[in-house]
Structures are given as C-alpha cells and as structure tokens.
Amino acid sequence: MAAKLDQVPVPDMSHSIWAGIETQLDAGVQVDTPKGKGWWYGFIGIVTVVTLILIGWYYSHKSNAPEKTVPKESGPVTKAPLPASDSNTIINKPKRKQLPVAPPPGKKDTLLNNNIIVDSTFRQDPPPARQDITPPVRVDSSINIPPAVKKHRGVRGITDDDYKISAKKDSAGKRD
Amino acid sequence: MAQEQLYRQLYGFAMAIAMRYAVDEHEAADILGHAFVKMFRSINSFDPQKGNFHGWLKKIIINESLDHIKQRSRFGSLELDVAEEPFVNNSIIEKIDAAGILQLVRQLPPATHAVFVLYAIDGYTHKEIAAQLNIREGTSKWHLSEARKILIQKIAAIKTSE
Numbered sequence: 569m570a571a572k573l574d575q576v577p578v579p580d581m582s583h584s585i586w587a588g589i590e591t592q593l594d595a596g597v598q599v600d601t602p603k604g605k606g607w608w609y610g611f612i613g614i615v616t617v618v619t620l621i622l623i624g625w626y627y628s629h630k631s632n633a634p635e636k637t638v639p640k641e642s643g644p645v646t647k648a649p650l651p652a653s654d655s656n657t658i659i660n661k662p663k664r665k666q667l668p669v670a671p672p673p674g675k676k677d678t679l680l681n682n683n684i685i686v687d688s689t690f691r692q693d694p695p696p697a698r699q700d701i702t703p704p705v706r707v708d709s710s711i712n713i714p715p716a717v718k719k720h721r722g723v724r725g726i727t728d729d730d731y732k733i734s735a736k737k738d739s740a741g742k743r744d
Numbered sequence: 745m746a747q748e749q750l751y752r753q754l755y756g757f758a759m760a761i762a763m764r765y766a767v768d769e770h771e772a773a774d775i776l777g778h779a780f781v782k783m784f785r786s787i788n789s790f791d792p793q794k795g796n797f798h799g800w801l802k803k804i805i806i807n808e809s810l811d812h813i814k815q816r817s818r819f820g821s822l823e824l825d826v827a828e829e830p831f832v833n834n835s836i837i838e839k840i841d842a843a844g845i846l847q848l849v850r851q852l853p854p855a856t857h858a859v860f861v862l863y864a865i866d867g868y869t870h871k872e873i874a875a876q877l878n879i880r881e882g883t884s885k886w887h888l889s890e891a892r893k894i895l896i897q898k899i900a901a902i903k904t905s906e
Contacts (some may be wrong), residue, residue, distance in 0.1 A: 575842040576760040579769045588777045
C-alpha cells in the first residue's frame with residue numbers, strides 16, 4: 569500500500585502555490601506568530617499607545633472636573649445674603665423654643681440674635697413654602713445652626729401626670 | 745530566484761507527502777505552502793551532519809499536515825495494549841490503482857487517517873506517533889487497527905461490486 573501511494577499522481581499546482589509562498593516571504597509574515605519576536609514588539613507598541621491615550625484622557629477629565637463644580641458653589645453663595653428668606657426659615661425653628669434660649673455654644677451669629685428679636689414680633693407670620701427658597705438650604709449648612717436642644721423641665725422621674733388631681737386616687741387615699 | 749528553483753525541484757516530492765495527509769488537493773496545497781515558508785525561514789538552521797535535506801523537509805511537511813488535522817479533529821482516547829493485525833489481501837490492493845487507494849485512505853476518520861499514514865506509509869513507530877500527536881501508544885495502536893479494519897471493509901466492498 570505504501571508503494572502504491574508513492575505512485576499517486578501529483579496535481580500541477582506549483583505556480584499557484586509558489587505565488588502564495590512568495591507573497592508570505594516578501595511580506596515577512598512569520599508563520600509561527602505566537603513565538604516570533606515581532607508579535608511581542610507589536611503587542612508592546614499597542615499597550616504603550618493605549619496607556620498614553622488613557623493617561624491623556626484621565627488628566628483632561630481631571631482638569632475639567634473641578635471647573636464644573638465651582639459654578640454650583642458660587643450660585644448659592646451669591647444668593648445666600650438674602651435677608652428676608654433667611655429670617656423666615658430660621659423663624660420656624662425658634663417657634664419650638666418656649667424658653668429663653670441661650671445662643672448655641674460656639675456659634676455666635678448675628679442672625680441668631682436677630683432671630684430672638686424677630687421671634688417676638690413675627691410669630692404669627694405663616695412660614696413660607698420651602699420650595700420657593702432654595703438657597704436657605706445651603707445657607708443653613710453654611711451658617712451651621714445646630715438643632716434646637718429641648719431642655720428638661722422639672723424634677724426627673726416626675727411626669728406631668730403626677731401633677732394631675734384625680735378623684736379615685738384621692739378618695740381611696742383619704743378613706744384609708 | 746534560488747528559492748523558486750529549489751521549490752520547483754522539491755515540489756513533486758513534497759506534494760506527494762502532503763497529498764497522503766490531506767483530504768483533498770486544496771488542503772494539500774495549503775499544507776505545502778505553509779511548509780515551504782517554514783522551510784525557507786529556518787533553512788539556516790539545517791545541519792547536514794544530522795540528516796539529509798529531504799528527510800528534514802519531510803518532517804516539516806508532516807508536522808504541518810498534522811497541525812491541519814488537529815484543527816479538524818481530536819485524537820481519541822481509546823487504547824489497545826497489543827496492535828491487532830487484520831489480514832489484508834494484497835492481491836486486491838494490487839488491482840486497485842494508486843488514486844483509488846488514496847481515496848480509500850482519505851475516507852478514514854481524521855485521527856485514524858493520520859496514524860495510518862504515519863505508521864504504514866512514512867514508517868513511524870507507535871512511540872514516535874504518540875510523541876508527535878501527544879497521545880498514548882495504545883491510542884496509536886487502536887487507530888491503526890481501526891484503519892486496517894475500515895480499509896478491509898472498503899476493499900471488500902469494491903471486490904464484491906466488481
């Protein structure tokens with residue numbers, strides 16, 4: 569059988585095959601590309617280019633980032649000094665304070681002093697809708713007014729109910 | 745060109761080898777093209793003291809052929825400890841022309857085809873085939889046995905049809 573196969577006629581494709589061989593040899597294409605050095609050089613080049621692009625994009629993006637945030641901060645800053653709106657929102661909180669309130673510790677603010685004075689005169693004014701006022705939200709954060717601290721009244725352990733006079737209790741105590 | 749002249753001189757020898765492993769002429773041409781490119785690129789590494797040039801080129805072509813076969817199929821894991829030797833009627837084979845025998849061989853499964861040609865035509869041992877194809881010797885023996893069985897069946901079919 570081996571002898572028979574050696575006698576197999578060979579097709580005449582030498583010209584077409586040689587054309588392909590010549591092309592590959594002229595192009596310098598390496599058949600075993602995974603092992604060739606040219607493959608490594610190309611890979612390193614691509615990685616370098618991609619890295620440079622990413623670095624450029626990162627720095628351009630980073631430089632643009634703070635510019636975008638600045639206008640937002642400048643907006644409320646310019647609107648903050650509106651006195652009327654600020655005083656109205658601050659009035660709401662002091663309404664809950666029924667005791668003479670000392671100013672919050674460490675926070676001496678002229679606006680707070682004004683609130684105390686204003687509170688006596690503008691209590692009955694209805695609170696404006698907060699939706700109309702956007703800056704005060706930020707004003708509060710900038711002024712840093714702490715939340716009202718409700719001070720304890722009376723003796724601890726005794727509730728308001730203890731001061732109430734009820735017939736059942738008293739009658740039961742007196743009969744005995 | 746010297747390269748072209750060398751190619752023309754070796755074309756017949758190389759193509760006959762590629763034809764044994766390929767399923768058709770187009771695959772054989774593909775194998776031959778890649779093999780010659782490899783040969784020209786590594787010709788400086790050829791050492792005449794280690795062997796003749798034809799043997800060196802034959803190895804390159806066989807390796808390229810096996811790479812093509814591996815892309816088409818997997819080599820099975822069935823194994824045999826002892827190779828079966830089916831009887832082949834040589835008289836029948838003599839009546840069949842070379843092209844007919846080549847067609848019969850090409851009808852074998854890819855892995856079986858490769859093992860049969862390596863062993864029966866190109867003279868590789870099962871140990872060498874196992875190392876070449878990264879399979880066990882038992883697997884190589886099994887493929888050879890299968891090849892012979894199939895060829896006997898096909899030759900018998902030809903005989904009865906006549």
